[in-house]
Amino acid sequence: MQYHALSLSKHGFNVTFVGFLDSKPHQDVLREENIKLVPIAEVKGVRVGPKILTYVTKVIVQVLQLLRVLLKMDTQSHILMQNPPGLPSIAVAWLVSALRGSRFVIDWHNYGYTIMALSHGQRHPLVRLAKWYEHFFGPLATHNLCVTNAMKDDLQKNWGIKATTLYDRPASIFRETPLKLQHELFMRLADTHPQFQSERSEDSEAERTVFSVRDLTDDTVSLRAERPALLLSSTSWTEDEDFSVLLKALEEYEGFIKGGASLPSLVCVITGKGPQKEYYKKLIDSLSLEHVQICTPWLEAEDYPVLLGSADLGVCLHMSSSGLDLPMKVVDMFGCCLPVCAINFNCLHELVKHEENGLIFRDSQELAEQLKSLLSAFPGSEGRLGTFRRNLRTSRGQRWDDNWDQNVLPLVTAP
Known part of the structure; x- marks a missing residue:
C-alpha cells in the first residue's frame, strides 16, 4: 500500500494514507508532500467474557473508528484498500464511497476467510460468516486488482468479479547491495x-x-x-x-x-x-x-x-x-x-x-x-x-512503477 501511495503521489494525486502506525513507514512515504498520514489505533475489544464478545465488540469499534476517520476527510475521488484485512473495512469503505460519490477499489492479495480458517477450521461459524461477507461486499467495488492470474480466474468464476492482475513487482530500492x-x-x-x-x-x-x-x-x-x-x-x-x-x-x-x-x-x-x-x-x-x-x-x-x-x-x-x-x-x-x-x-x-x-x-x-x-x-x-x-x-522484469502505470493508472484517471 505504500507503493500505491507513492505511485499516486508521483502522478499528482493528493493521498490520505490511513492505517495502523505500529511500524514506521518508509522514508520515501514520510518525505512525500502529497501524502498525508492518518493513523488509526489498534482496537482490542471487550477483554472479559467469551471470545465471541471480544471479537464482536472489536469489529463494532473498528467500524465506528473507520467511519469517523473516512467521513472527516475531504471527499476523495477514489478509496483504495487492500484485502485482507477486509473485515470490517470493505463494508465501511464501500458505504463511504456510496455516500460521497467516490470510486471504490479493492486490491485482492488473498481471501480473509481462508486465513481465518487456518486457526478455526473451514466450518467454523465465524469463518462461514467472513466468507459470506467477502462474497457479498467484494462485488460492490468499482474496480478490482489481484496479484495472480489464478486469483483473477477464481474471482471471475466464483465471485462474479472482473479484476485486473497487478503482479507485485519490486520497487527500485530492491537491488544488489554494494x-x-x-x-x-x-x-x-x-x-x-x-x-x-x-x-x-x-x-x-x-x-x-x-x-x-x-x-x-x-x-x-x-x-x-x-x-x-x-x-x-x-x-x-x-x-x-x-x-x-x-x-x-x-x-x-x-x-x-x-x-x-x-x-x-x-x-x-x-x-x-x-x-x-x-x-x-x-x-x-x-x-x-x-x-x-x-x-x-x-x-x-x-x-x-x-x-x-x-x-x-x-x-x-x-x-x-x-x-x-x-x-x-x-x-x-x-x-x-x-x-x-x-x-x-x-x-x-x-x-x-x-x-x-x-x-x-x-x-x-x-x-x-x-x-x-x-x-x-x-x-x-x-x-x-x-x-x-x-x-x-x-531476466529482470518490470519494476513496480512501470507495472503500476500500465495497469492501475488507467483505472484512476478514467473519466
Missing part, C-alpha cells in the same frame, strides 16, 4: 546482534564484507579466507508460515557439516514481527547448533532492502491459505537478484521457476538437500546458486 553499504549495515547490526560483524579484507583488490559467527569452533576455516553464507527469510510470523520446516532443515544441514561435508557455516536471519515470533524464538533457543547461527531482528524499512541485497540465498515458507496469492517477499528477493528456495503451493509457478531462479521444496528434508546442493560450491559463483543469480540478473 560492499560499502553492506559494511555499514553490518556494523550497525553488530551493536545489537553479535552474529553480525564486518571487517575490512586485507585483499588489496577490494573491500570485502566478512560475517563473523560467535560460536564457530577454532578448527573451522579462517574467516578471512572464507565466510559463512547469509541465509535470509522474512515473515509476519503467522499461521500460514511453518518455520519449524526451516529449523529442521538447518538441523539437518548442521548434521551434514558434522558428518564431514565441505559446506560453509550459516548465518540465518529471519526478519519481521508477528504473533508467533516468541513461540519460534523459544524453539530456536532450544537448538544445539555449532555451525548455524539464527537471529530474528526487526529492521527499519530502509535497512531491509539493504540486507536483502547482501544475502546469498533466500528462503520462503509462505503457504497461501487460498492457494491463489504470491509472496511479496520473493518478489523483493528477485529484485535484489537473490535466488530463492520456496515451499510449494498451487500457483507458485507464476513467480518461482524451478531450476531457473530458485528451487521449490515440499518439506524440511528436501529443503536441507537443496541448501546442501546450492552451497556446496560457496563462495564461488560457478555452482547452481551462481547460475540462478546470473539468470535473475539477465
